[in-house]
Amino acid sequence: MADVSIRDVAAHAGVSVSTVSNALNRPETVSRRAIGRVLTAIDELGYVPNVAARQLRAGRSNSFGLAVINITNPFFSEVTLGAEEAAEKDGYSILVGNSYDSLDRQNRHLELFELQRVDGVLIAPLEDQPESIERFRNRGVPVVLVDRRDRTGNFSSVWLDDAEGGRLAVNHLVQGGARHVAFMGGPLTVRQMSDRLDGARAAAEAAGVRLTEFGTDTLNPGLGRELGERIVRMPESERPDAIFAANDVLALGVLQSLIGGGLRIPDDIAIIGYDDIEFAAAAIVPLSSVHQPAYDMGAKAAELLMRQLAEPDERFSAQFEPVLTIRASTRS
Amino acid sequence: MADVSIRDVAAHAGVSVSTVSNALNRPETVSRRAIGRVLTAIDELGYVPNVAARQLRAGRSNSFGLAVINITNPFFSEVTLGAEEAAEKDGYSILVGNSYDSLDRQNRHLELFELQRVDGVLIAPLEDQPESIERFRNRGVPVVLVDRRDRTGNFSSVWLDDAEGGRLAVNHLVQGGARHVAFMGGPLTVRQMSDRLDGARAAAEAAGVRLTEFGTDTLNPGLGRELGERIVRMPESERPDAIFAANDVLALGVLQSLIGGGLRIPDDIAIIGYDDIEFAAAAIVPLSSVHQPAYDMGAKAAELLMRQLAEPDERFSAQFEPVLTIRASTRS
DNA sequence: CATAGTGACTGAAACGTTTTACCTAAAACG
DNA sequence: CGTTTTAGGTAAAACGTTTCAGTCACTATG
Numbered sequence: 129m130a131d132v133s134i135r136d137v138a139a140h141a142g143v144s145v146s147t148v149s150n151a152l153n154r155p156e157t158v159s160r161r162a163i164g165r166v167l168t169a170i171d172e173l174g175y176v177p178n179v180a181a182r183q184l185r186a187g188r189s190n191s192f193g194l195a196v197i198n199i200t201n202p203f204f205s206e207v208t209l210g211a212e213e214a215a216e217k218d219g220y221s222i223l224v225g226n227s228y229d230s231l232d233r234q235n236r237h238l239e240l241f242e243l244q245r246v247d248g249v250l251i252a253p254l255e256d257q258p259e260s261i262e263r264f265r266n267r268g269v270p271v272v273l274v275d276r277r278d279r280t281g282n283f284s285s286v287w288l289d290d291a292e293g294g295r296l297a298v299n300h301l302v303q304g305g306a307r308h309v310a311f312m313g314g315p316l317t318v319r320q321m322s323d324r325l326d327g328a329r330a331a332a333e334a335a336g337v338r339l340t341e342f343g344t345d346t347l348n349p350g351l352g353r354e355l356g357e358r359i360v361r362m363p364e365s366e367r368p369d370a371i372f373a374a375n376d377v378l379a380l381g382v383l384q385s386l387i388g389g390g391l392r393i394p395d396d397i398a399i400i401g402y403d404d405i406e407f408a409a410a411a412i413v414p415l416s417s418v419h420q421p422a423y424d425m426g427a428k429a430a431e432l433l434m435r436q437l438a439e440p441d442e443r444f445s446a447q448f449e450p451v452l453t454i455r456a457s458t459r460s
Numbered sequence: 461m462a463d464v465s466i467r468d469v470a471a472h473a474g475v476s477v478s479t480v481s482n483a484l485n486r487p488e489t490v491s492r493r494a495i496g497r498v499l500t501a502i503d504e505l506g507y508v509p510n511v512a513a514r515q516l517r518a519g520r521s522n523s524f525g526l527a528v529i530n531i532t533n534p535f536f537s538e539v540t541l542g543a544e545e546a547a548e549k550d551g552y553s554i555l556v557g558n559s560y561d562s563l564d565r566q567n568r569h570l571e572l573f574e575l576q577r578v579d580g581v582l583i584a585p586l587e588d589q590p591e592s593i594e595r596f597r598n599r600g601v602p603v604v605l606v607d608r609r610d611r612t613g614n615f616s617s618v619w620l621d622d623a624e625g626g627r628l629a630v631n632h633l634v635q636g637g638a639r640h641v642a643f644m645g646g647p648l649t650v651r652q653m654s655d656r657l658d659g660a661r662a663a664a665e666a667a668g669v670r671l672t673e674f675g676t677d678t679l680n681p682g683l684g685r686e687l688g689e690r691i692v693r694m695p696e697s698e699r700p701d702a703i704f705a706a707n708d709v710l711a712l713g714v715l716q717s718l719i720g721g722g723l724r725i726p727d728d729i730a731i732i733g734y735d736d737i738e739f740a741a742a743a744i745v746p747l748s749s750v751h752q753p754a755y756d757m758g759a760k761a762a763e764l765l766m767r768q769l770a771e772p773d774e775r776f777s778a779q780f781e782p783v784l785t786i787r788a789s790t791r792s
Numbered sequence: 793c794a795t796a797g798t799g800a801c802t803g804a805a806a807c808g809t810t811t812t813a814c815c816t817a818a819a820a821c822g
Numbered sequence: 823c824g825t826t827t828t829a830g831g832t833a834a835a836a837c838g839t840t841t842c843a844g845t846c847a848c849t850a851t852g
Contacts, residue, residue, distance in 0.1 A: 131519075131599070131838095133837090133838055133839085134838065134839065134840095135838080143801080143802090144801065144802045144803075145802085145803090145838090145839085145840095146801075146802055146803075146804095146840080146841080147800085147801060147802075149839070149840055149841085150800095150801085150840090150841095153840075157799085157800075157801090158800075158801085159799080159800060159801085162800080162801080174595075174598075176574050176575060177575065177838085177839075178516070178577060178837090178838050178839070179512075179575045179576055179577070179839095180511075180512045180513075180515040180516040180521070180577060180837085180838080180839090181512075181516050181807090181837070181838035181839040181840090182838080182839050182840075183512040183807095183839090184510070184512040184513050184516050184806095184807050184808065184809085184837090184838080184839075185806075185807050185838080185839045185840050185841085186807085186839085186840070187463075187807070189512065199531055199532070199537060199558075200531070200532065200534050200537045202532050205531060205532045205558070205560075208558070209558075209560060216568075221572055223555060224556050224558070226531075226537070226540070226541075226556070228537075228541060236548075240553055242508050243508060243509065243511045244511055245510060245511070245512065263506075266506075267463070348738065349738070349739045349742045350738055350739075350741070350742045352742075353742040381742055384742065384743060384744040387719075387744055388744050388745075406680065406681070406682055407681045407682075409682070410681045410682045410684070410685040410713050410716065411716060412716040412719055412720050412744060413720070463808095465807090465808055465809085466808065466809065466810095467808080475831080475832090476831070476832045476833075477808090477809085477810095477832085477833090478810080478811080478831075478832055478833075478834095479830085479831060479832075481809070481810055481811085482810090482811095482830095482831085485810075489829085489830075489831090490830075490831085491829080491830060491831085494830080494831080509808085509809075510807090510808050510809070511809095512807085512808080512809090513807070513808035513809040513810090513837090514808080514809050514810075515809090515837090516807090516808080516809075516836095516837050516838065516839085517808080517809045517810050517811085517836075517837050518809085518810070518837085519837070
């Protein structure tokens with residue numbers, strides 16, 4: 129049951145090695161009869177091509193690397209699914225590297241992609257201009273920024289105007305009567321976060337509304353819960369009457385604390401998240417959120433990568449629109 | 461900026477190709493001087509070894525495949541992290557295939573692993589005896605079942621007695637005064653689910669307590685929320701006074717509906733989950749749960765795989781203990 | 793009937809490593 | 823001083839593919 133190679137198949141089918149290869153890769157150049165024999169030989173021997181050899185010869189791996197900030201966040205796992213399915217259509221497979229919010233791990237995954245000679249890289253980067261990305265550019269490996277706008281002209285990108293998203297969120301809160309909005313999220317080294325904050329600031333200023341910032345190092349429900357408790361403990365006079373959480377995972381934690389602390393949503397305090405993950409609609413008080421088309425963004429990113437592969441000198445970008453999704457956690 | 465090969469490094473360093481290879485892989489056989497020159501050459505040229513070539517020559521890929529049921533579930537993403545870090549210590553990297561609860565996708569990922577010639581497979585299988593696993597066994601590629609006991613003697617495995625976990629959960633509910641327990645979870649084709657149910661049944665029977673089963677096709681918060689609403693709508697006489705949800709992700713959805721429906725936890729109805737994910741402690745009512753040491757299980761699985769690689773004829777198994785973690789959602 | 797063209801097939805080179813077997817010079821030994 | 827050992831280095835084969843440049847037997851063309 130050792131490895132069976134193309135040579136074994138050739139022998140068993142009574143044809144040459146090249147014919148086996150051709151039967152598999154350019155069947156139009158091979159007679160029906162030969163194809164048939166090759167196919168049954170493959171079947172009988174249980175032949176599986178060796179991608180390492182193919183890749184070595186071809187100089188291409190037919191795979192992409194996707195580095196993702198934190199796949200536990202359903203937003204990113206949707207992005208991943210979209211990218212995988214789009215890539216698969218064109219015969220590419222995707223190596224997923226989950227950074228778990230750690231820059232270190234992100235870099236390690238990028239190194240791995242380099243070793244594997246992936247044909248392209250999709251990355252939702254943890255910091256603004258990781259030099260590790262440059263390495264790919266220098267090697268001529270196309271890179272697509274996912275969920276992040278390229279400002280250098282060096283990369284293709286799939287993005288969504290997060291500042292606009294921040295504005296939408298805060299405007300909506302203001303329309304619902306908010307006078308004092310809390311922004312929660314971070315770290316601000318992640319561009320999405322700072323953009324959402326910028327948008328929130330702009331909207332708050334335009335409306336003449338107070339904005340208090342609660343910076344965080346990362347985004348998870350536990351942290352949200354802590355922040356929520358801080359809000360609950362605040363004297364009523366100081367307490368914001370609305371919260372914009374930079375992501376749903378955080379928002380859900382906050383929401384739980386607020387309710388646990390006896391605050392009524394949205395009457396005492398309104399809350400809106402970002403991403404519109406499935407969990408948001410299912411929350412105790414269904415969570416308003418700024419929707420991002422995660423699956424489509426992932427799929428589009430893979431498509432742009434393949435397009436850039438075809439036209440190496442071009443850069444492509446696709447902008448998606450944030451859409452307000454109003455549920456019970458805010459007044460409309 | 462085209463690809464630079466070991467040949468270029470050799471020329472640049474003024475040594476032979478073999479010396480470069482030796483400097484990298486068995487430095488003890490090469491003089492310090494030569495090593496130095498090779499290293500600087502590598503640095504100056506930006507050489508990155510080609511794994512495809514290395515793999516082709518070596519016949520091994522130095523990588524494992526890990527097929528996981530649904531990585532959005534923090535339990536599995538912890539398992540993945542554990543496996544990745546354990547494997548990395550020994551120079552292996554891990555290809556992660558997320559099945560998103562789909563058998564089809566799981567099989568596609570397994571095929572990919574086969575093409576890539578992974579040196580071993582870690583799998584949290586979606587069904588009991590996928591024939592796709594057999595293929596690896598036939599090829600002599602070691603397979604470790606993750607979060608699932610092997611009953612055939614063919615595979616190494618890392619597991620936890622889920623029946624015992626189910627018993628623990630229901631016993632705990634009963635001790636808290638429950639007379640009518642609801643079990644929620646599925647599908648029962650996934651062994652973990654049926655084992656948890658079996659344990660629950662046994663405990664309920666032993667205690668003379670009624671057990672109602674709510675079968676599901678999958679486990680997500682939205683589904684939990686639906687089930688919770690069904691509970692809320694039940695006439696009080698029919699309504700269970702305790703719930704055992706087969707996993708925390710489901711439990712959290714259920715919990716939200718219960719609270720939204722005005723039931724008091726745990727007075728009107730107690731609820732316990734399974735996995736003890738981080739989110740559980742942070743829930744609106746902190747969720748009691750059956751703890752599984754996810755990270756350790758992942759790490760152990762990778763270790764067993766490497767051990768089986770060293771001793772191909774042996775099979776190893778590691779059993780972990782489910783531990784009751786009591787929080788506010790149940791009476792103690 | 794000679795030539796060109798075509799369809800089906802094949803041998804061999806090449807991809808970038810690692811490793812085996814071999815070589816040489818210097819050191820150690822008696 | 824002659825022989826053996828050792829340290830350091832190298833050429834070449836091999837891993838399993840794909841593809842280029844032929845080869846060969848027909849068929850179509852004039």
